[in-house]
Amino acid sequence: MTSLKERLPSLGFIGPVLALLAACAFFATQTDRFFTGANLSLVLQQVMVVGVIAIGQTLVVLTAGVDLSCGMVMALGGVVMTKLASESGVPVPLAIASGIGVTSLFGAVNGLLVTAIKLPPFIVTLGTLNIAFAITQLYSGAQTVTDIPEPMTALGRTFALGGTSTVYGVVLMLALYAVAWFALRETASGRHVYAVGNNPEATRLTGIPTHRVLMGVYVMAGACYGIASLLSVARTGVGDPNAGQTENLDAITAVVLGGTSLFGGRGTVLGSLVGALIVGVFRNGLTLMGVSSVYQILITGILVILAVTADQLSRRGQGGR
Amino acid sequence: MADAFTPFTVTPHGDATAPKLVMQASGLVKRYGHVTALDGMDFELRDGEILAVIGDNGAGKSSLIKALSGALVPDSGDIYLDGNRVHFRKPLDARRAGIETVYQELAVAPAMTIAENLFLGRELRRGGMLGTVLRMLDKPRMLRETAEYLAELKIGIRSMTQAVETLSGGQRQGVAVARSAAFARHVVIMDEPTAALGVKEGTQVLELIRRVRDRGLAVVLISHNMPHVFQIADRIHVARLGRREAMLDPKRVSMSDAVAVMTGALRGDEVNEAASAREV
């Protein structure tokens, strides 16, 4: 008896999809190098790292929080796993697990500070951002880690798909999005994330352990940043302590462009994938057109304002807060 | 002889002649430093009745309700449910015992649908592997049952997939009440159910409360709205200074008398004696 409306994606998701399609259509008319299999596959690879970070960021934003530490934590994860594997001789799977373990631990710290000490997520993650950056610089000696064992970059290997090729990392990203989409939409824990973001007091009164939900969100987000760091290592072939400097804002941009509300409780994780693709498409398309990257920054800024405005207007129309 | 408005002493397992008590409390005390919220508050709720709790600010009605719903742990005193002593340390304990609460702020997630809100924290999972391994929700079943619960209480909302924030105040109250009625086994507690509503919607909620009672649940409600109290309550519990001042029968005393007992201008036994005298 589920109505059609219940099964269709919400309006909040359709907007970003239309924007993405419009951008693609525009660039297809401006240059014939845009709409090729090779180029589109490239864009997917280019958004792969931010895309996975954005999954974690979406979880946090759905609880009306924000995670500014995501980029730096990702860099830390990348440095940890590459240094362990290349310099300490740790077996690759263990090194990868350690990197993801470290990023998840940072997520747990964020979660603890938010739930137990009740500090605002913005402030907490501003602090952990700096701590993660400092630890990364100290541990790496500000040197990029090269000479990485080949298996660690396996996700960067290409394989043929249709008439073109793509990398395994993209497949992993899409798989993670599918898992996140299912969990948020079809499981009780996922619905509880929305409930905590929409009305934390109500959620508490219905007996849901809100602290546990928030801790889960931050730890899962940390794990996402760890997986993103593996993808970054696979793509660039190095453990770069200076990576991730702008990824926190890039991820938040992707989440906002994807229609998720910064006030919590509303949005979709697939929207963040669309948001990340929008940014990637513009960067790629403008370069193909020979337009200065300043315009990419300008357009991204305009799109963010449009996206937030659209979210506000649609909620006002529904009589929401 | 015990009658409608003379308080009973505690009878752990009830006796054959007295109406069945679904909930009782005696001597509830709660202090916060120098402030005394409950000063030996007694309470009784009969099976299948609608009991209104009235009192001035600071009289102890909120604290009483919180103690009954597990949101407050009294310093001393006992609470009985169906004749058995109970100790509620948190709201979940009261819920598990079959007592549901409709909070004044409604405790709904506005962006989520009616069905999601109804089953919030009590979601139904699909059978088999989908439910156990993938932990997938049984959305069709939740939609169906939500529609049934609302229809049972004659709440006129068409689509269970509407977001709660699109509903009017009265409809939202209806959803909150339906949620409590759906899962309560003994008692539904309501905190100011008609406070935020206009005349028409307020009346509809009163009808709703009656239907909840008709389903076999006892209802305790706090209200400042005297006309509503007198329209709907079977009995009135007057709280004053942290104690139960009196039990009144709305069919036999007037609203102004009730207010007078509330403020202490008149004593409860005076009002009841006067009422009895009138009937003779």
Place this chain on the structure above:
Amino acid sequence: MFWRHALVSSVILASSASSSAAAQKPQPIIGLITKTETNPFFVKMKEGAKAAATARGAKLLSGAGKNDGDNAGQVTAMENMIAAGAQVILITVNDSKAIIPTIRRARANGVLVIALDSPTDPVTATDALFATDNYKAGQLIGQYARKALGTRSAKIATLDLLPGHPVGAQRHNGFLKGFGLAAPTASINTLGKPAEVVCMADSYGDQAKGQTAMENCLQKNPEINVVYAINEPTAAGAFKALKSAGKEKNVVLVTVDGGCQGVRDVGSGAIAATAQQYPLKMAALGVEAGVAFVHTGKKPSGYTDTGVALIAGKAIAGVESKDVKTGLDLCFGRK
């Protein structure tokens, strides 16, 4: 009586001699403020400063901003150092304009302020500037790239820093000039774009962004055969993209910096050539000038070129270059 007079006089003479000697040779206290603590470029600079200071009996105080662009941190460091008695400040400025009031106050109090590596805006706000000539650095690699390309017609991709940055503009325009193309002069902050430049993209000096920029440029024009990268991490990213596209053998990739990792990349053939800068020399010259100022009052002035050398894997006739081994001896970062 005479001997008593002589004793007293000689004691007085001796003490006044030693005090005037002390007055003539106060210990120079030199403050070094870098952009960040951890960038190997600045680590090397600090090493050079410390060595030079020790050699000349000077005391070195050091500080830095928290990150690239942190002006407030540098202001605080400068104020603290002057309060601690520093007579000379050597600074690599994070913000070429915002730091000026603090510098002006310092100079008004008689402190010598020398800019290292990055000029202030205007450049005269400091007593002197010891820095790499970034335009010249670009020219060196431009000349090399032109010769390395041989007779092929050039299709150039430039992976730049970010819009409006003076160092980025100087290296880019210098590269074009060295390559033999029409180019803006060293004082212009906008990037030249002659027809041979078929793609311009920004990398923000970041390896991953450099890779993305190179990928997009290759999509735009698969025939690119020359790549100029703003710095070595960007070049490393560009190389990865070239390798993934199977084009790394036919493309001449040049860049600037001379860090040890970058020089190793030249050695492995990933980068064709890099223009090496000398942060150690900047610091040493700065300390020398500072000590001279404290002892003699002589101030340095104007711009001193701290030198840049082309490090190339393959020497090419007509372009002077040093080999990789020399580059490794002189590089900054982990060897």
